[in-house]
Amino acid sequence: MSITITAFERSPDGGSGLARDTRVRWALEEAGQPYEVRLVSFRAMKEPAHLALHPFGQIPTYEERDLALFESGAIVLHIAEHHAGLLPKDANARARAITWMFAALNTVEPPILELATARLLEGDKPWSKERLPLVEDRVRARLEQLSARLGDADWLDGAFSAGDLLMVSVLLRLKSSGILDEYPNLAAYVARGEARPAYKRAFAAQLAINSAKPLSG
Numbered sequence: 001m002s003i004t005i006t007a008f009e010r011s012p013d014g015g016s017g018l019a020r021d022t023r024v025r026w027a028l029e030e031a032g033q034p035y036e037v038r039l040v041s042f043r044a045m046k047e048p049a050h051l052a053l054h055p056f057g058q059i060p061t062y063e064e065r066d067l068a069l070f071e072s073g074a075i076v077l078h079i080a081e082h083h084a085g086l087l088p089k090d091a092n093a094r095a096r097a098i099t100w101m102f103a104a105l106n107t108v109e110p111p112i113l114e115l116a117t118a119r120l121l122e123g124d125k126p127w128s129k130e131r132l133p134l135v136e137d138r139v140r141a142r143l144e145q146l147s148a149r150l151g152d153a154d155w156l157d158g159a160f161s162a163g164d165l166l167m168v169s170v171l172l173r174l175k176s177s178g179i180l181d182e183y184p185n186l187a188a189y190v191a192r193g194e195a196r197p198a199y200k201r202a203f204a205a206q207l208a209i210n211s212a213k214p215l216s217g
């Protein structure tokens with residue numbers, strides 16, 4: 001087997017599928033590519049061996065023969081470019097699908113991550129109660145626009161693509177907040193992504209790792 005990715009030895013989300021190895025696993029499953037996973041601890045992520053693969057000491061990474069990549073978006077793009085099923089053949093449609101990949105990571109994910117940070121890491125700050133509604137409204141503004149563009153289509157631009165894979169992946173982080181349900185077409189879009197057999201296999205694989213680990217020690 002020639003593809004190896006890295007994932008958390010124990011994911012902070014306990015296997016909810018929010019760690020970014022899940023999107024890479026999903027892309028590999030959609031592409032029908034077998035892969036191996038090397039689990040790394042938080043400490044190992046910051047050590048020279050891992051830093052040589054990932055300059056920021058994070059997961060996921062991707063190794064295939066003499067190629068080493070980091071950044072989940074670049075990894076998914078690499079997989080999509082080398083295997084059928086994640087990018088259209090038509091050049092313009094392909095460029096538009098790649099545009100959605102960037103939109104997911106550069107335009108939609110940042111406010112969603114900001115909300116996660118505000119909730120998880122800043123909830124105990126004295127200004128948190130005042131700030132949170134502002135951050136939530138920034139997320140809503142993006143979702144409103146995305147919802148309007150998606151309309152009643154199944155996917156963002158024709159057939160399912162790597163753009164949808166990344167967009168669904170970033171929206172999944174909102175599932176527990178209830179905000180996604182304010183946009184029924186987006187909630188249904190995410191559910192369509194989760195229903196894909198390849199997503200289910202990816203989710204199950206990361207859950208198996210995390211549920212097999214004791215919570216302490």
Ligand SMILES: N[C@@H](CCC(=O)N[C@@H](CS)C(=O)NCC(=O)O)C(=O)O
Pocket residue numbers: 018019020021045057058059060070071072073
């Ligand atoms: N932009 C990067 C973000 C990578 C990232 O934030 N990885 C997280 C896990 S999902 C991580 O390794 N966190 C541990 C750390 O930053 O120390 C990507 O999309 O791959």
